[in-house]
Amino acid sequence: MTDPATGTARQRPGAGRPPVMADVARLAGVSHQTVSRVINGQSNLRPETRLRVEEAIRQLGYRPNSAARALVTRRSGTIGVIGSKSGFWGPSTVHRTIQAAGREAGFFVSSVNLPDLTRDAVSDAVEHLRDQRVEGIVLIAANDEALDVARAQEAVGVPVVVVEGSLYNARWTIGVDQAAGAGLATQHLLDLGHTEIVHLSGPLQWTEARGRLQGWQLAMHQAGLRPSQHLEGDWSAASGYRVGAELARRDDVTAVFAANDQMALGVLRALWEAGRSVPDDVSVVGFDDIPEAAYLIPPLTTVRQDFTAVGHRAIEILQTAIGGPEPDADVPERLIQPELIVRASTAAPRETEN
Amino acid sequence: MTDPATGTARQRPGAGRPPVMADVARLAGVSHQTVSRVINGQSNLRPETRLRVEEAIRQLGYRPNSAARALVTRRSGTIGVIGSKSGFWGPSTVHRTIQAAGREAGFFVSSVNLPDLTRDAVSDAVEHLRDQRVEGIVLIAANDEALDVARAQEAVGVPVVVVEGSLYNARWTIGVDQAAGAGLATQHLLDLGHTEIVHLSGPLQWTEARGRLQGWQLAMHQAGLRPSQHLEGDWSAASGYRVGAELARRDDVTAVFAANDQMALGVLRALWEAGRSVPDDVSVVGFDDIPEAAYLIPPLTTVRQDFTAVGHRAIEILQTAIGGPEPDADVPERLIQPELIVRASTAAPRETEN
DNA sequence: CTGTTAGCGCATTCAG
DNA sequence: CTGAATGCGCTAACAG
Numbered sequence: 001m002t003d004p005a006t007g008t009a010r011q012r013p014g015a016g017r018p019p020v021m022a023d024v025a026r027l028a029g030v031s032h033q034t035v036s037r038v039i040n041g042q043s044n045l046r047p048e049t050r051l052r053v054e055e056a057i058r059q060l061g062y063r064p065n066s067a068a069r070a071l072v073t074r075r076s077g078t079i080g081v082i083g084s085k086s087g088f089w090g091p092s093t094v095h096r097t098i099q100a101a102g103r104e105a106g107f108f109v110s111s112v113n114l115p116d117l118t119r120d121a122v123s124d125a126v127e128h129l130r131d132q133r134v135e136g137i138v139l140i141a142a143n144d145e146a147l148d149v150a151r152a153q154e155a156v157g158v159p160v161v162v163v164e165g166s167l168y169n170a171r172w173t174i175g176v177d178q179a180a181g182a183g184l185a186t187q188h189l190l191d192l193g194h195t196e197i198v199h200l201s202g203p204l205q206w207t208e209a210r211g212r213l214q215g216w217q218l219a220m221h222q223a224g225l226r227p228s229q230h231l232e233g234d235w236s237a238a239s240g241y242r243v244g245a246e247l248a249r250r251d252d253v254t255a256v257f258a259a260n261d262q263m264a265l266g267v268l269r270a271l272w273e274a275g276r277s278v279p280d281d282v283s284v285v286g287f288d289d290i291p292e293a294a295y296l297i298p299p300l301t302t303v304r305q306d307f308t309a310v311g312h313r314a315i316e317i318l319q320t321a322i323g324g325p326e327p328d329a330d331v332p333e334r335l336i337q338p339e340l341i342v343r344a345s346t347a348a349p350r351e352t353e354n
Numbered sequence: 355m356t357d358p359a360t361g362t363a364r365q366r367p368g369a370g371r372p373p374v375m376a377d378v379a380r381l382a383g384v385s386h387q388t389v390s391r392v393i394n395g396q397s398n399l400r401p402e403t404r405l406r407v408e409e410a411i412r413q414l415g416y417r418p419n420s421a422a423r424a425l426v427t428r429r430s431g432t433i434g435v436i437g438s439k440s441g442f443w444g445p446s447t448v449h450r451t452i453q454a455a456g457r458e459a460g461f462f463v464s465s466v467n468l469p470d471l472t473r474d475a476v477s478d479a480v481e482h483l484r485d486q487r488v489e490g491i492v493l494i495a496a497n498d499e500a501l502d503v504a505r506a507q508e509a510v511g512v513p514v515v516v517v518e519g520s521l522y523n524a525r526w527t528i529g530v531d532q533a534a535g536a537g538l539a540t541q542h543l544l545d546l547g548h549t550e551i552v553h554l555s556g557p558l559q560w561t562e563a564r565g566r567l568q569g570w571q572l573a574m575h576q577a578g579l580r581p582s583q584h585l586e587g588d589w590s591a592a593s594g595y596r597v598g599a600e601l602a603r604r605d606d607v608t609a610v611f612a613a614n615d616q617m618a619l620g621v622l623r624a625l626w627e628a629g630r631s632v633p634d635d636v637s638v639v640g641f642d643d644i645p646e647a648a649y650l651i652p653p654l655t656t657v658r659q660d661f662t663a664v665g666h667r668a669i670e671i672l673q674t675a676i677g678g679p680e681p682d683a684d685v686p687e688r689l690i691q692p693e694l695i696v697r698a699s700t701a702a703p704r705e706t707e708n
Numbered sequence: 709c710t711g712t713t714a715g716c717g718c719a720t721t722c723a724g
Numbered sequence: 725c726t727g728a729a730t731g732c733g734c735t736a737a738c739a740g
Contacts, residue, residue, distance in 0.1 A: 021733065021734065046709060049709080065733050067421045067425045068733035071419070071425055071716045072733085072734050074371075076421065085450050087645075092441065092450065103482070108486055109465055110463060111435075111465040112463065128457070130417065132420055133420070237648070262645070262646060291616070296619075384726080384727085385728080386717090386718080387720095387728080390718065391726085398726090421716085422716070423717080426719050
């Protein structure tokens, strides 16, 4: 009655298009405002009225239009996640976890996967996300270029949580303590009696790769040893294989610490092909603890990262970043501690050399 | 001038909030309508006017508000993707590809990852997505329950493209020809001279698992052999290992066809532990061709699926599903052909047994 | 406790 | 070729 179909031929409920708030109001015999109150869970409503409205809502199968709501509230209820298209295990696991956690927290989650995390690509992705008026962004697997973009965005007002990036260059961060993990791995090898421990790193544009490299170096130094030049892979089993083939020719090397499990897998294979036994001739340690790690030949000693925790914390942080008016106090560094998983790919070196 | 700030204290451009179309219009000295035309690339505009507007847009850093646009056009520009939280390689690869392809096609992509693809969970996810007024949904790794939901949605009007699900039960589908792939694998083993070929399947709620099972059965029958009872795993290396350990005790088995590479990996490990040589004693074939397959011990013969193609096709199909008013003609079954990759884990059986 | 009145920022008629 | 109205569906003040 109150809505006299002003000319655009408002259809009766039950016709083609989805019901709107006015339809519910009409059916319940209240104003559309009251419907709004019910939907937003306001307290000042006569229980009976609420019930009538709720019944009408159910009957019509009404669902609020989030675009309309976003328009007026200026809040989209959406967060964005930027990740890499490449399927490395860690980042993609984190990506999934974040998506799930974001939804659990009541957000819509808009994802964008980039072929490469170059400055321009990340920048575009952020624009894309801002066009949707996302309330916050989670940026995964950041390299330095991506971090620049993150910083720039902070200035513009969209909070960006950086996951697994350098934990010093962004305001809101969360990640695993890579250096500590590498330290665990290296120390394990050291404890076993190894002194010639080679590190096969990831690409050094990746902050994780650098963190693991540094952890290894530090542990070596603390043991009074001079770390040899590290070798650099690209995270793939193929690169691990290539490097492993080289290492197989060197007699001095008794242990390899690979920066991820895939590369370790490649090393295992190369060593096997060269007839060098793991762990009798060479010990191998990986990083990540992929589900297959326990079933490699031999079962791989590695460093486990709790990606689920990372994902959940990322969302928690994003929520405080969105909600709070910047405590401006010290941003606690959010670091999750990894764990060493000892399996059968490591053992004491065959002959001690001192 | 034309916008007399009716009381809500419209702020000057450059103040806190993002510029709106009216700001651009004012700066360019045109009506906001003209700005709209420029943005939507209409043709009937004096070049000079267009330029002035474009300049103003750039100067202000204006970006259209997608919520407002969605409200009036009733099109969100968003598609939804429903996947599983579990990180199986195939589905998660497809998920990433779809996200990327969706964005390339100009959509916003809203993702939801479910712990389990139960009917209720999928149903919720669809609701969630419909609340955003997504224009279409891609559902990945469907089992039968999920397919029911998909069908139900079709009725309500949101097109749902089912990826890797049963290709007969949904209107819009795309996937790899699982049975053909399994046939390739089985035939390869048959050609090598194997007759006792065991199949380690995935969980049979998964349509992929059923497809591969059927492909294996068919190939066996066509070779005049009676396939033995298949064994069922859960896609994990752990389950492959368990089954492999059993198989290692059986002398009659000379070949194993595992429904994915992870399970094959577990089988490899179990066989190795039991001192049975691959491929000399037992041949093993996987499915998926994960990046590590070539670096296992020994390198794994497997079936490669082109997941990138699947992702792109999924988006293409979704676009026609959204755009076209249902040709209602025969829905061509969209099947992508897999490819056999022969590596070192397969060979002729040691002794022929006929 | 509930209804009325205004817009949110944009696209879509329709006039000029 | 351009501008002036109108309303998308909803929430946010205000009135009652």
